[in-house]
Amino acid sequence: MKNGAKALLTLPPAVYLFLFFAVPGLLMLLASFRFPGDYGGLAPWYYVEDGAITFDLTLENWARLFETTLYLQLLLKSLLFAVLTTAICALLAYPLALTIAASPKKHRDLLILMVILPFWSNFLVRIYAWMIIFSPQGALTEGLNHITGLLGLEPVNLMFSSVAVITCLVYVHLPFMVLPLYANLEKHDPALLDAAQDLGATRAQRFWKVTWPLSLPGLYAGAVLVFIPTLGIFAIPDLLGGTNGIMIGNVIKQQFVESRDWPFGSVLSLVLTGITLVLVVLAGRLGRTPGALT
Amino acid sequence: MLEIVNVSRRFGDFQALNEVSLQVQAGEFFTLLGPSGCGKTTLLRSIAGFDTPDSGDILLDGKSLLALPPEKRPVHTVFQSYALFPHMTVADNIAFPLRMSGVGKAEIERRVADVLEDVRLPDKAKHFPEELSGGQRQRIAIARALVNRPRLLLLDEPLSALDAKLREQMQIELINLQKEVGITFVYVTHDQGEALALSHRIAVMNKGEVSQIDEPSLLYSSPKNRFVADFIGQCNLLDGKVVSCDGATTRITIDGLGELAVQSNPNIPFNVGDDCALTLRPEKIRLAKSVAPESDEVHFPGTVHDMLYLGDVTVYIIEVKRDGHPVLIEALLANSAPGRARLLDTGDAVEICWPRDAGHLVR
Incomplete structure (x- = not known):
């Protein structure tokens, strides 16, 4: 193919990325140096007076990030929630994906369908369902408190807690971990396990020497798919977290919707995007195992 | 072991x-x-x-x-x-x-x-x-x-x-x-x-x-x-019936070819009237426009029914019609001499013969 034709082929994705990723990103970057408007939104970032241009920009928004440790703490806490959610999803999804991949071919599609079945109902409805489960009058809380009562402990309240938030985060994101893992595991040549066994590997050795390393790209893909949306999420902590379960996504949403402070909201968004990008690049590096199935 | x-x-x-x-x-x-x-x-x-x-x-x-x-x-x-x-x-x-x-x-x-x-x-x-x-x-x-x-x-x-x-x-x-x-x-x-x-x-x-x-x-x-005869290599399998067994020689009749003498199989005892098959490798069969059979050879006229050029050899499917019932027999000729490939053509009248001990009798 001629170079010109190649350039023509890469043009549409390049334009797409420029319009929908680079331009908004740059606008956000610019907004993070601007003053908030009097009634929300943004103040103008330059004035033209007597033919001379005066820029009206500030570093104040960025400085605010470090004025208190509150935002950094929240960021750390959100990272912790996201890491925990990703880890729990991985722990739950791996055996499930392995079981589905090992089951007879005619059953696999049905099992995968069951994994994605929750997507057919509305996201908010599913969160409200968890509110019922976690409510103080719910069977779960009452049952738990019956036990804590017998043990002479304080009664617990699951609603509006970190436990509730992480539980729901795991519930919502589990399919995003199961699907890439399954897609990876399903492609493994069963002859590889036969060969490993034939050459003297026990069941545990077969898993750790063959299945596990070959499944890492699937695991990284799943981790990225769970980690990124979890880190920025606000709906779940909004509804289930109360004041204890608040995450960085809630604060960003507050800045834009309630405080109407777009410049500071942009600062927080950019920090979150930056952290996400770094972690995704790292995961991509890790995922590039030679000879591994991608 | x-x-x-x-x-x-x-x-x-x-x-x-x-x-x-x-x-x-x-x-x-x-x-x-x-x-x-x-x-x-x-x-x-x-x-x-x-x-x-x-x-x-x-x-x-x-x-x-x-x-x-x-x-x-x-x-x-x-x-x-x-x-x-x-x-x-x-x-x-x-x-x-x-x-x-x-x-x-x-x-x-x-x-x-x-x-x-x-x-x-x-x-x-x-x-x-x-x-x-x-x-x-x-x-x-x-x-x-x-x-x-x-x-x-x-x-x-x-x-x-x-x-x-x-x-x-x-x-x-x-x-x-x-x-x-x-x-x-x-x-x-x-x-x-x-x-x-x-x-x-x-x-x-x-x-x-x-x-x-x-x-x-x-x-x-x-x-x-x-x-085994059929699976290993190319082989003609000629179905027939045992007419008489006489130590080293067994006489059989083959549908379409009539009665002929073949070497007995020392490992498989046959009785008169048993079903049998003569296995005959194509390379054991002599094939030409006319052949002069030796005294220990059986001999049949036929026509070339099909041919298959394989480079080193040409495989000929010969149709033999002795008593009404046509039998197809596979034979081959090496293509070593120049011009050999077209020595015979489909429809040509040919003669084939093979030594009595060339065939191998199985059940």
Whole structure:
């Protein structure tokens, strides 16, 4: 193919990325140096007076990030929630994906369908369902408190807690971990396990020497798919977290919707995007195992 | 020595193996040959331990293997798909069985280097399998299976994924390698040419049973039954009935050819009136526009029905019509002399003859 034709082929994705990723990103970057408007939104970032241009920009928004440790703490806490959610999803999804991949071919599609079945109902409805489960009058809380009562402990309240938030985060994101893992595991040549066994590997050795390393790209893909949306999420902590379960996504949403402070909201968004990008690049590096199935 | 004793295996309604017994000598290159579904792969998997026979026993040097899981058997397999670990280098692949049995680091390095030398790929240690050609992967798979010197090496159609030219080269390498390492090879294939070329002995299998076990040349020249005659090489199978048995000579009548004398088969006793088949290799038949038969030859006129130019030889299908019922007989001529290829044409009247002892009588 001629170079010109190649350039023509890469043009549409390049334009797409420029319009929908680079331009908004740059606008956000610019907004993070601007003053908030009097009634929300943004103040103008330059004035033209007597033919001379005066820029009206500030570093104040960025400085605010470090004025208190509150935002950094929240960021750390959100990272912790996201890491925990990703880890729990991985722990739950791996055996499930392995079981589905090992089951007879005619059953696999049905099992995968069951994994994605929750997507057919509305996201908010599913969160409200968890509110019922976690409510103080719910069977779960009452049952738990019956036990804590017998043990002479304080009664617990699951609603509006970190436990509730992480539980729901795991519930919502589990399919995003199961699907890439399954897609990876399903492609493994069963002859590889036969060969490993034939050459003297026990069941545990077969898993750790063959299945596990070959499944890492699937695991990284799943981790990225769970980690990124979890880190920025606000709906779940909004509804289930109360004041204890608040995450960085809630604060960003507050800045834009309630405080109407777009410049500071942009600062927080950019920090979150930056952290996400770094972690995704790292995961991509890790995922590039030679000879591994991608 | 490997002994298979009355091994049977059933999958639902399908009898994969039916009372199979055979013995493989130490150091032998032994082949299980048969069409797909004949049970050869099931038998191989039973020896490796991936499948368990319903009855019978598998003994290696007098000890039963059946109680041992695959990882405990002193038997390694070369898989049809090679099954090299894609995430490991060639060296790590080969070191795998050594690591599993806890061999020391320095020893592993030495033995990996040695076996890479054996398969003539000493400079590929750091490569990944996906960077190798099909033939190289094949050799690495064999190296990996040989490196900790198993008592028995099982090869499951290892050359079927290679093209014809490379396959022939790998056949020669396999023969030499087996001679060098002296390990017993049990080889599974459906390719009769490959089996004849490689093996010390061949077990021809059909429908879960062993049809015949013999050296390649005996298998070819003295098949025990129609199936073996038909499966090994090209063969004319002429159905008939025994008319008389007289020691060395048996007289039979063949539909369409009439009565003729053939050599008796010392291994198969026939009675008058028995059904039989004369197996006749195409290369034993003389074919020309006119032939002068020797005194011990049978002789028929016919016409060329079809011809197949194969480069080195041309195969002719000759239609013989003696008493109304046409019989097709395959014969061939070497294309060595210039112009020979067009010596005969479809529809030409020809004559064929073959020595009385050329045919081999089976049931």
